[in-house]
Amino acid sequence: MSLTGENSFQNGSTATLGSKGTKIVRLNVGGTKFVTTEATLLSCGSSFFSSLLSGFPSLKDEDGAYFIDRDGACFAPILSFLRTGQLIVPPHVPRDAVLREADFFSIDIPKQETDQIACLSATNTKKTKLYYSTKIIQAS
Secondary structure (H helix, E strand, O other), X not given: OXXXXXXXXXXXXXXXXXXXXXXXXXXXXXOEEEEEEHHHHOOOXXXXXXXXXXXXXXXXXXXXXXXXXXXXXXXXXXXXXXXXXXXXXXXXXXXXXXXXXXXXXXXXXXXXXXXXXXXXXXXXXXXXXXXXOOOEEEEO
C-alpha cells in the first residue's frame, strides 16, 4: 500500500493512504505524538474526534499535527481501544485517569465492564496482569 499526499503533513495533519481513501491523522496529545487513521478515530461514532475531523476549529502544532492539550500517557490506551476494542491500561497509568480521558473524548466504555474490572482488580492481591474477556484490562 503506498502513501499518497505525503507532503500534505507539512501543511496539514492528514494524508490519504492507498486507494480506499483512508486518511492518516497526526495528533500531538500533551506533547506525545500519535499517528493513526481517520477510520480509527471515527470508529466509536460521534465523539471529540468526529468534531475535530469535520472541520471544527482546532490548534495545530509546528508540524501540522492536531494539538490536544491532554495527557498523552492516558490517551495511548484510549487510542489502542479505538484500534482493537479492548482497553488495556498499563500499570504506571491510573485506570480512573484513563476513564476520565475517555469521557472527555466522548468515547463510551461500557460501565458494566469498568465495574467488573474494578472489582476484579480489588480482589487480586498479586501483581499480575488481568486477562479477561471484557474490554478493559487493568495491568498491575
